[in-house]
Amino acid sequence: EPEVTQTPSHQVTQMGQEVILRCVPISNHLYFYWYRQILGQKVEFLVSFYNNEISEKSEIFDDQFSVERPDGSNFTLKIRSTKLEDSAMYFCASSETRTALQFFGPGTRLTVL
Amino acid sequence: DQQVKQNSPSLSVQEGRISILNCDYTNSMFDYFLWYKKYPAEGPTFLISISSIKDKNEDGRFTVFLNKSAKHLSLHIVPSQPGDSAVYFCAASAATGTASKLTFGTGTRLQVTL
Numbered sequence: 001e002p003e004v005t006q007t008p009s010h011q012v013t014q015m016g017q018e019v020i021l022r023c024v025p026i027s028n029h030l031y032f033y034w035y036r037q038i039l040g041q042k043v044e045f046l047v048s049f050y051n052n053e054i055s056e057k058s059e060i061f062d063d064q065f066s067v068e069r070p071d072g073s074n075f076t077l078k079i080r081s082t083k084l085e086d087s088a089m090y091f092c093a094s095s096e097t098r099t100a101l102q103f104f105g106p107g108t109r110l111t112v113l
Numbered sequence: 114d115q116q117v118k119q120n121s122p123s124l125s126v127q128e129g130r131i132s133i134l135n136c137d138y139t140n141s142m143f144d145y146f147l148w149y150k151k152y153p154a155e156g157p158t159f160l161i162s163i164s165s166i167k168d169k170n171e172d173g174r175f176t177v178f179l180n181k182s183a184k185h186l187s188l189h190i191v192p193s194q195p196g197d198s199a200v201y202f203c204a205a206s207a208a209t210g211t212a213s214k215l216t217f218g219t220g221t222r223l224q225v226t227l
Contacts, residue, residue, distance in 0.1 A: 006156075033214065035215075041219075042217045042219045044217070045215060045216065048214055050212050056212060093215075095213075098212050099213055101147055104156035106154075106155055107156050
């Protein structure tokens with residue numbers, strides 16, 4: 001069964017460093033998303049991406065964040081200068097159509113020291 | 114901004130009995146609702162969904178009920194099994210914009226006991 005994959009599973013970084021989280025969405029999906037879950041809190045929407053551009057972004061998704069689909073398979077989230085409060089699980093998701101259900105990857109645990 | 118609320122942080126049910134998980138929402142623009150199950154250190158796994166044009170959707174042991182006038186939905190699991198023990202998230206989306214973001218509730222931890 002097709003699935004969304006994410007790498008790395010765990011990333012530890014120093015405050016101020018740049019990190020890139022990688023995702024491979026399901027191959028025939030056209031809509032891509034990033035969500036995050038801070039420990040003990042709910043899953044929060046960060047950004048949606050379609051047709052090589054951002055569709056919508058939340059207040060969390062400030063200038064420190066960027067997304068890219070560098071090739072036909074990968075979808076990346078970059079945090080330019082990490083802060084302690086960026087520590088969270090980051091989930092990538094994809095969907096076939098705009099209103100279809102979203103399939104989630106296993107997540108990347110980001111720890112900022 | 115709690116547009117989707119799950120007021121019960123936890124629920125314990127005996128194996129074989131019914132589990133009922135509840136979810137309330139405030140945004141009347143939501144038109145598609147989903148339940149996801151999540152184990153620790155894993156991503157949310159889709160369980161069942163319902164469109165706002167329906168009031169019930171059933172898939173095996175899982176049934177979702179939607180009461181639009183009350184802005185309430187519930188997930189029924191019958192019979193409950195120990196493998197159902199997980200955190201259940203209610204999520205909602207609105208058909209606005211190019212891609213539909215999901216708004217999640219805070220989750221309910223279900224424990225199915227033997």
